[in-house]
Amino acid sequence: MELDAHRTELTVHCYRMTGSFQDTEDLVQETLLRAWNARDRYDPTRASVRTWLYRIATNACLTALDGRARRPLPSGLGAPGDDPGAPLAPATDVPWLQPFPDGRYDVDARTELRLAWVAAVQLLPARQRAVLILRDVLAFTAAEVAEQLDTTVAAVNSALQRARSTAATVAAGSADTLREPDDLRQRAAVDRYLAAFEAADVPALVGLLAEDAVLEMPPVALWFRGPEAYGAFMERMFRLRGTGWLTRPARANGQPAFAAYAREGGQHRLHSLQVLNLADGRITRNTVFTDPATLRAFDLPETIR
Known part of the structure; x- marks a missing residue:
């Protein structure tokens, strides 16, 4: 059997x-x-x-x-x-x-x-x-x-x-968030989002968001809705963690995702896995996972030199 x-x-x-x-x-x-x-x-x-x-x-x-x-x-x-x-x-x-x-x-x-x-x-x-x-x-x-x-x-x-x-x-x-977006349009939007994220370009990030886009970050219970709040939080995050981030494409739940690496000394250390929802070529939701056990499940390198 x-x-x-x-x-x-x-x-x-x-x-x-x-x-x-x-x-x-x-x-x-x-x-x-x-x-x-x-x-x-x-x-x-x-x-x-x-x-x-x-x-x-x-x-x-x-x-x-x-x-x-x-x-x-x-x-x-x-x-x-x-x-x-x-x-x-x-x-x-x-x-x-x-x-x-x-x-x-x-x-x-x-x-x-x-x-x-x-x-x-x-x-x-x-x-x-x-x-x-x-x-x-x-x-x-x-x-x-x-x-x-x-x-x-x-x-x-x-x-x-x-x-x-x-x-x-x-x-x-x-x-x-439940629709299957067009693959080519989706990939182009994701590529633009990753480029804006690595450049810490908050206006470019906000320009890719849907009107009611959601940003949430378990295990933090706080979450935000709308480009204004989303952008304000991203500005805070780049102030706190610095710029010069690196990203690596990933997949989670059949959705586009990426691993985000924050600069730390002479290397970049894994910070989060971010899972994106898209509709009509715009980001409708970004769910950011930072729990170490969750990150380990994705077999991501801890650091990038």
Whole structure:
């Protein structure tokens, strides 16, 4: 029985369920171990290996999520900040949503992996989240999902209806972050943004922003909306950390991203991973991750000389 061939898709599934890449790796290992130990009890007349593995993985995720708080982004916790000079104290008590390192897996860029989508489904109760992902993303039938979750088809359909309603309400407020932008236009906008960032050219950065662009920086709960606040914060950041930054392209959640390196003596040290959303050739959101554990997941060099 070939189990490891399903590792990548199970990894993506567990990430969608939990919003935590660190938890995901452990859950996939647990899923494959459970499957191996139960291989003699697998009945191919009842389900394919893939369906059977998704049942094990989904229930492992539901157990892991029991009693845990959802993983948000700062923009999901309250109103935007109005003081770009406010203290940048990390909220270490919040289990923040983590990005997914595309480069470690052969994963297609899909809307259902984007940060905005994963953050939206985190609002759902865990079983509704599972039903939505299994039905609408993975296209399992209602009967298959009922079998996977040990419930009835009627209960699956009811949970799916509630989950779709909640997800649609959330998406209505951020539809631009869920669209697939034109690749050429996207690449050109990203290239211009990186050039402006390395030059510490705040007016050029602001000129690339959408009218309601968001800047957020977990684990700092503070976030900003609009080019004026975004630009004011970037001016503060360049004053504090200096200019002469370097960037390296990256990918996260099927989205363009980049690693930012701040000048430190005779070298540049890794500062952050920044994940961009775009629509109509403009930056609609920049989610800046600085947590060391998150950065390690992307296998980025610590310094560049």
